[in-house]
Amino acid sequence: MELTFIIVRHPAMLYSKKLSFWTILVLMFFKDTCRTHEMDDFNKIQFEAAFQGECGHGSPCEQLCYELHDGMYECDCRQDYILREDGYSCAEINSTFVSSTSPQTKFNYSDVIYQKDAVLDISEVNENNTYSNDIPNLQISEITSQGPSLEQKLTEVSSVDEKRTTASISTTGPCILNCGIGGICVRNAQGRQSCLCPLGKVGTNCHKDLDVRSPRFQGSSWLAFPALSGAYKHVQLVVELRPESYDGIILLTGERDDMVGDFMALLLYQGRVQFRFDCGSGMGIVQSEETVLLNQWNHITLFRHRWDAWLQLNGKHHAQGRSKGLFSRITFREPVFIGGPGNTTNLADKLPVESGFKGCIRHLEINDHVYNFGLEPKGEAIKGSGIEECRADRCSRVPCQHGGKCLTGTDSAVCLCPLGFSGDLCEIRVDLQVPAFNGSSHLRYKGLGEEALTWLDFEITFKPNSPDGLLLYNGHRSDGYGDFMVLYLIEGYVEFAFDLGTGSSVVTSKYRITLGEWHKVRISRTGRLAILFVDNQPTMETTSPGAFTQLSLPQNLFLGGVVNFGTVSPHVKIRSSFVGCVQSLRIGGRQIPILAEALGGANVNNCPHPCVAKPCGEDGVCIPEMDYFTCRCKPGYRDQACSKGPPSFSGIDSFLYFNDAHTLDSLMADPITLNIRFKSTSTDGLLLWLNNGLGGGFISVGLEKGDLVLRFSNRNEEVVVVHNNTYVHDNLWHRVKAIRDGGTGLLIVDNGPAVTHQAVAVWRRPRPPSPDEEGLFVGGMPHAILLRTIYRTGIKGCVADIVINTDYHLRLVGDRDNNVRECDS
Structure with a gap:
């Protein structure tokens, strides 16, 4: 040279x-x-x-x-x-x-x-x-000259589009999508086609109008404003953005489209905000100390005067820098490109990143001018490509609870609720029984993996409320390519599709199915042959093309929908989730516990079904059968509702014990009412004992020489109420109401007259109880503890019901029970 x-x-x-x-x-x-x-x-x-x-x-x-x-x-x-x-x-x-x-x-x-x-x-x-x-x-x-006081030459609009950088887009192979006027058909690295729509258009074929207020950039997007005027020595810039990636060009403009000469660029590099500028004699670089917050709104302030510049991220540290050389003014002839490089080339020589910004921008202000992102004449942008409308702000008005995620739609934002919660804000806790899917729901399971290599057989029972929707999907790759199997509804028909690696094949039901009714579908596949059974319709079958016979499905199995349809094979016709209920899924002859085996899910609620009311009780499992059910009961339960007889006590070390917080809290009330239904054959024995652990305070109900007696502590006294008007040790069922109100006690037996006669004795405070003694004992107590009371045994008989304060029904299966059997009748 x-x-x-x-x-x-x-x-x-x-x-x-x-x-x-x-x-x-x-x-x-x-x-x-x-x-x-x-x-x-x-x-x-x-x-x-x-x-x-x-x-x-x-x-x-x-x-x-x-x-x-x-x-x-x-x-x-x-x-x-x-x-x-x-x-x-x-x-x-x-x-x-x-x-x-x-x-x-x-x-x-x-x-x-x-x-x-x-x-x-x-x-x-x-x-x-x-x-x-x-x-x-x-x-x-x-x-x-094109000085700041003169009108500056603007790159022709057509050249902005024609010379737009496409370094991040692979165009291998023909791209045949119809993207409308001004749209560009592109392929990504996996070969999938899509349209980069001109500013003001969106949709699969750029067929929908879009009024841009807060643009969202996809990494290959950009929009252009006219070149800066009067900014040759002074630039003050404010931008609010919500990045989805740590790298990308936010703003780029300068003297020439080949990056020769003056320029300035604002970008994200490895999470930090970086400003680069060159006045023609050497580049200056200013970089924030902090990193941006992904998927959150960030505030960036930039100030440049001649050689010097400083920037601030989210109100934190001021980063400063200075350009090199003698010259101090920047000439701007090129458009101001936002979100990407536009038509600018030779980026690698000047910038550490070449890809565009991915995320949203809701505010841009340069030298006190706030920009309108819309296309001129309504807005100020002269050109743009691949711009969507940002929906992130809508989520600020939807505070999802219990780990729910905000999902934005065309005009609204909704909460995507985790399993076990529902409601607009995921505020309702749901005890799921029969799952219902609303079109934004899904359940996720371990994939079939190698289990479906040669043979696959599954059966599903469902009730659809929409004629279209994906029911079941399992694939080979996260980008949707490779092997897959899928069951879905399309226009009311049931379709099963699969791909063994040599092309997809589809089998469709002969007739449409009825909405709002339960249907049973079974798929049987062996090698390349698949057979579809739908209710009582004629069976349909298909054979996959090619010579491959094995199906490999290592990805997760999805029921009712998927998290992202980008993971679904492009050969699948339907791109919406199922709306309706699913009550049964059987794979390979094994009944799948739909809720118990789910690895995750979202927006799943209960289907209107009798099982939701838990007709089988707490200890039974409700098995839905179309609109009806059967109960699967544990051993020892006697009837269809999985109930069993009340507990029976033998008198010696035979008792139920409760120490859960809910029960103890209910027993701490004053006044307190106890309703007990029991029968006994013994004249003596403890029926119920509560030790609250507060200075040895207690309440007891028991039999003493045939009389029913209520005892409780009140300060340093023991209050005793004796009911001797009725025999209660005759092996017949009796109902007793015992009330403690301050220092007054009351006993009522079988709706008879109340007995308030009471004797007061000096109470000798026993030693403080151990943690094992605190709680509620029913039917008796451990013998070593019992000996410290006036009782020596528990009752011989049964206790069927205990209600505390009229609204808390004690479930008579204790946290710890000993020698308790089922009552005969």
Whole structure:
């Protein structure tokens, strides 16, 4: 390479009587010695002028003076003024500009002094030109400029689209989607086709209109605003964005579309915000210390004045930086590209990332101007591609509870609730029995893996409420390609499709199925042959193409829908989830516990079905059978409802014990009412004992020499209420109501008269009970503890029902039971 220096004396200095020094412009060009360069290779010279000396030492600057590097300075003007061609005086922007050059001079030097992007066309010598004395054989025939006070040239709209960077898009193979006017059909790395729609259009074929308020960028998207005006030395920028990736170009603009010359870029690099800018003599880089928050709104403030810049992320640390070299102004001719590089090339030479931004932008402000993202004339964008409307803000108004995730639709946002919760905000806890799917639901299971290699047999019972929807899906790859099997509804028909690796095959039911009714579908597949059974319809079958016979399904199995249809094979016709109920799934002859074996799911609620009411009790399992059910009961339960007889006690170390928080809390009330249904054959024995652990306080109900007795502690006294009007040890069922109200006790037996007669004895406070003694004992107590009471045995009999304070029914299966049997009747 050969380095050539051209030193030019600035024309304005020749006629200025005020200046006693020269302006030196050094322009460096690299010449390739392997090629012959004609003179027209240098027909356009870009420069920025600077004076030798210092401000304040006889400088001629009329308004402002800025000292540069290396003993140089330059003149400037205040707002609403522009620098004249003499390099030091100022003219009001909208006033008539009078040149200080000779009347014979036909050239316009407006702004040329400080605009290094001024263009000088060099042609043959004009002997009458007053400047030819300094540059022999050259004539400056025309000088043009695109300074901040002039209208700047904008890249043609068509060229913005035609030269748009597509480095991140693979175009291998033909792309045949009809993307409408202005849309571009592209392929991703997996070969899947999609449309990049022009700004203002969305949809599979760019057929829907879109009013953009807060754009969402996909990584290959971008939009363009007109080039910046009046921003050559000062830029103040504010942007609010919600990134979905740690890398991407947020804003890019500059002098040329090939990144040669001036530029500035705001981008994300490895999670940090980075600002790069070049005034023409060396790049400056400013980077935030903090990283952006993914999927959250972030606030970025950027300020650049001449060489210096600082930026701030989310109100945190101010990062500062400075550009290199002598020049301090940036020329902007290219559009302001937002969200991607647009038509800009040679990014690798200047930026660490080449891909576009992925996420949403809801606010952009540059030099106090807030941009409208819509397409002109309604908005300010001149062009764009692949832009969607951001829906993230809608989720701020939907605070999903219990781990629910916000899902945005076309006009709304809804909560995607985890298993066991439902409601608009996932606020309702649901005891799932028969799952119902609403079109945004799914259940996820371990995939079939190698279990379905050669043979697959499954049966599903469901009730649809919509004629379309995916029921069951299992695939080989997360991008949807490779082997798969799927069962779905389309226009009321049942279809089963599968792919063994040599092409998909589909079998369809002969007739439509009825909505709102239960149906049973069975699939039997052996090798390439699949048979479809739907209710009592004729069986249908199909054979897959090719020679492969094995089906490999390592991905998760989905029921009722999928998390993302991007994981579903493109050969599957349906792209919506199932709406309705599923009550049974059997795979390979094994009944699948639909809820118990689910690895996860969302938005699953209960189907209207008798099993939801738990007709089989707490200890039975309700098995749905279409609109009816059967109960699967544990051993020892006697009837269809899985109930069994009440507990029976033998008197010695035979009892039920309760110490759960709910039961203990209910027994701490004052007053407290106990309703007990029991029968006994013994004249003595403990029926019920509560030890609350508070200083040894207790309540007991028992039989003493045939009389029913209520005892409880009250301060340092023991209150005793004796009911001796009725025999209760006759092996017949009796109902007793025992009430403690402060220091008063009351006993009622079989709805008879209340007995309030009571005796008061001095209560000897026993030692504090151990944790095992705290709680409620029914039918008796452990013998060692019982000996510390007036009782020596528990009752011999049965207890059928205990109700505390009229609303808490004690479930007579204790946390710890001993020697308890089932009562005979």
